[in-house]
């Protein structure tokens with residue numbers, strides 16, 4: 001599969017998106033205060049907030065806006081770190097007091113993003129019905145209790161739910177407890193990206209799609225950014241290229257592990273089926289290694305997914321996995337037809353915390369949002385824009401800026417990542433996750 005696929009072939013979100021934007025071809029000057037590389041949520045956020053601070057901004061996207069992970073994801077807005085990570089784990093990773101800025105960004109991000117969607121009237125089928133992290137095993141219950149206690153001790157509004165309460169809210173079988181975050185929810189992520197591009201253009205951002213950055217070099221203090229459509233001079237450059245990161249700076253590319261994920265959609269549920277399945281439309285993500293997330297879309301299709309097992313029959317393998325998971329938690333839907341399947345890449349860092357990297361004096365990268373990027377790309381992008389515009393000192397950023405650290409054995413880990421899914425599934429079946 002070609003990694004950057006502007007066609008968005010098979011991505012259901014494109015079919016149901018009510019958002020679009022009008023862009024006029026650019027033929028103006030080649031000098032910018034800031035060039036942003038990558039038209040996903042992160043690049044869009046950096047670009048629009050930097051433009052709001054009066055920087056001249058060029059946003060270059062190799063394919064189309066949202067054709068990376070941003071337009072392909074599950075669209076679940078999660079008010080939490082990845083998996084079983086707690087506030088204290090983040091303190092240990094980053095060190096206080098900066099870690100608390102990062103925690104605030106995660107805890108407050110969902111509320112802020114839904115407010116942005118309302119303010120800019122983005123038609124992305126946003127539903128802020130809350131999000132649940134339920135426990136499917138005794139092992140995960142202990143981890144989820146720890147997460148709940150940590151958020152509560154740090155003053156974040158969270159609610160504990162017993163197994164039967166989870167069952168009432170979600171209609172799902174087998175969960176033995178979990179916590180609920182009121183501010184979570186779900187969106188059509190492709191539509192959100194289109195809407196954010198509309199806002200960015202209105203803010204004065206120059207957007208060029210189908211324009212990959214192919215080379216960069218320095219001329220004095222200025223960066224020369226080369227594309228097939230010509231070169232541009234930039235006082236600052238920031239890469240927001242996620243699991244699609246090019247090899248222009250080898251250490252940047254090696255600083256994350258691109259993981260290929262798949263998504264599946266069922267046919268729409270009938271009204272009777274939907275009354276029993278997710279009656280409150282609250283999305284949830286458990287700690288199963290093989291996925292463990294469920295949501296409904298605007299047409300009441302069920303979305304779930306997992307990591308791609310890169311064998312010739314990978315699509316059927318993925319669909320079988322989704323069907324088994326749906327059947328396990330919603331037995332009444334046994335055999336429900338899957339109508340859509342697609343894939344996308346997300347980028348993992350070793351710590352599961354995103355990285356802000358300094359690649360040169362005036363060249364940065366913001367990447368590694370794992371499977372929790374929908375909100376955090378937007379909030380961290382905003383913070384990064386304030387820094388690039390000179391409105392926020394480096395010490396005030398929620399994450400430190402460091403060099404690009406290559407992940408040890410990155411190429412091997414990337415390769416193994418394409419074949420690890422059956423092992424993850426086996427761990428789930430044995431209740432080891």
Ligand SMILES: Cc1cc2nc3c(=O)[nH]c(=O)nc-3n(C[C@H](O)[C@H](O)[C@H](O)COP(=O)(O)OP(=O)(O)OC[C@H]3O[C@@H](n4cnc5c(N)ncnc54)[C@H](O)[C@@H]3O)c2cc1C
Nearest residue numbers: 038040041042062068069070073074076213242372373374
């Ligand atoms: C299948 C899947 C499901 C997910 N589900 C969720 C979820 O439910 N909730 C959640 O919070 N997160 C989820 N995520 C993670 C989330 O989607 C990402 O973390 C987030 O979208 C990353 O945004 P980004 O802007 O950093 O990168 P992307 O959206 O991937 O954008 C990077 C862009 O860079 C462009 N690019 C690359 N090289 C160049 C170049 N040389 N020149 C110009 N442009 C270039 C690419 O074309 C691409 O558009 C999921 C991810 C996947 C893959």
